[in-house]
Amino acid sequence: YAEQKRAIEFEKNAPKVIIKNLQLEQVFSAAYKQYVDRPIGKVSIKNGSDKDYVNLKLRFSIKDYMDFPFTLDIPLLKANSTEELELNAIFNNRILEIDEDTGVQVEVAVNFATNNKDDAIRITKPMTIYGKNAIVWKDLNMVGAFVTPKDDLLRDFVRQSINENKPKADAVDRSLLTAMTLFDIFGAHGINYVVDPNSPYSELTESTVDYVQFSRETLKLKSGDCDDLSVLLSASLENLGIETAILDVPGHLLMMFNTGLAENERHLISLDDDLLVIRDGKVWIPVEATMIGQSFAEAWAEGARKYHKYSKEDKLQVVVLNTAWNSFKPVTLKPAVYTVKLPEKQRVEPLVQRETTLLLEKSLDRLVKPYRALVSMDSDNIRARLQVAIIYAKYGLFDAANHEFDDILSIDADNSSVFNNRGNIYFTQKDYERAIEDYSYAEKLSANDAGIKMNISMANYQLGNLQLASSKYEEADMIDETVKSKYSGYIKLLSK
Structure with missing residues (x-):
């Protein structure tokens, strides 16, 4: 009779707070930051008694991978009611050490008071944390x-x-x-x-x-x-x-x-x-x-x-x-x-140079397109062809420019502008002797062009031929009185 009485008394005073329906989502190590705001699961807390519970506290933890449990205050759990709660997790960086999918134990605990005494219930459940490279x-x-x-x-x-x-x-x-x-x-x-x-x-x-x-x-x-x-x-x-x-x-x-x-x-x-x-x-x-x-x-x-x-x-x-x-x-x-x-740079450089040329040609399409249109209407339009070549040369596409120059020479073999501009390409490449060859041929074709003579002067200056450089400058100055102002910086160098 005494044991039966104690059993009845226990049943009467036993807490009626129950944790149930713990559901967990897939957890991915790489996504660990999102679980601070995005729940990794949910759980139901049931009050099976005919009295209210107040000031309950839920704690959710995963050993080794959370420095502190996730907590939720439950101010009121009404009699004969069930409350569904979402579970978040603040993971530590150890989660990024998980290379392979790893099984862990999660724990949900609820603290509350019964008959003015602190009480608690808890459940555990296995869960898989996917490795740091996993994704869906x-x-x-x-x-x-x-x-x-x-x-x-x-x-x-x-x-x-x-x-x-x-x-x-x-x-x-x-x-x-x-x-x-x-x-x-x-x-x-x-x-x-x-x-x-x-x-x-x-x-x-x-x-x-x-x-x-x-x-x-x-x-x-x-x-x-x-x-x-x-x-x-x-x-x-x-x-x-x-x-x-x-x-x-x-x-x-x-x-x-x-x-x-x-x-x-x-x-x-x-x-x-x-x-x-x-x-x-x-x-x-x-x-x-x-x-x-x-x-x-x-x-x-x-x-x-x-x-x-x-x-x-x-x-x-x-x-x-x-x-x-x-x-x-x-x-x-x-x-x-x-x-x-x-x-190594020697492996990268030729790849980059080749691709840069392709990108330059594509980018320059907008500049050469109007001149291409003129050439399509008149294949002998030397001026339009020359502009295409000059655009390519200006932006460093020397092979493309020389191809255009060759096309012009097939139409007009004695075009001084072609030889002058081809000389400019060699000058840019610091091949001053070849530059002088083309400049000199251009000069024969256009003997009164002061600009060509100045190009010959500057190429000779680069080679240290100061007497020739000065002589060609003087010839240019006699043809065009604006040479002094246009080339003032170079003339100062030449006079030193």
Whole structure:
């Protein structure tokens, strides 16, 4: 009878607060920052008694990966009611040490008072934390966590290599030139496109767990699939202040970057609108990142082709990184314990020179187009042909300029302007002897041209032939009295 009485008494006084229906979402190490604001689960707290409970406190913790539990105050839990609560987590940086999917125990505890005595209940449940490279593509913004422009190793690699290799080409848009240079640097570094045999992007579903490399890992491994290489290009350009976006098309990822130019300035990039993307009034350039190691111009063309094809089919999704970071902030990686050697300049330089020439030709299309139109109407229009050649020469496209000069000479073999301008090219290249040869031939054809004589004078000055330089200056001065004012700086040098 005494035991029965105690059992009845226990049942009567036993707390009626119950934790139930603990549900947990997939947790990804790379997305750890978002769980501060975005719940990783929910739980129900039930009051099974006929009296209210007040001032309850819920605590949610994951051993080793949370320095402090997530807490929630429950001011009132009414009699015979159930309250559903969302669970957040403030993870510490140890979560980024998880390379493989790892099982952990989570604990939910509720503290409350019963009959003026402190009481508590708790439950535990196993959960998997996915490794730091894991991702699911049901929310494309999650890729933002992997685009880490502030990574110290990436920053040092990108900035040092750009400083050493970026060419001068005033006619080419700065952002375009930077992207091209980076693309070629990565190619010279030996980075290759490799399809992930375990989870090729083309075979993934929205719920399949995929794996993405951080940019520092791709630089070290020198290989990656479409998402790895798109992330690398995006993070690198973002580090240099160039806005980027990830492009999702059926079975594939690529990227694009913002030139910063307004739509009405698109001709400064290309006269071919099929190569450009206009987004929010700005000119963007798509790039097929898997073509690293090949021609940037071809990667640009292929990126643009894919963009417009899938955009027309309504099968394109654009993830602007600045927007993605609102939901998935970039991972803060520990300082790297290794370094990545920059590619040798002699491997980068020929790639950059070749691509710069291609970009220059594309950028100069807008300048030569009017003259090309005149030539199309009259193939013997020497003046128009000469302007095309001069434009190419002015911006350093000497081979293209000489090709145009050859075409002019096939029509007019004794055109002094051709020989004079060809001499200017040699002068720019510091080949002063060949410059003098062409200047001298031009002088024979136009003996009273003061400008040609001044060119001969300056080339001789560079060779140290001061007497010849002075003589040609005097001849020019006798023909054109404005020579003294036009060349005043040079004349001061000549008189010393």
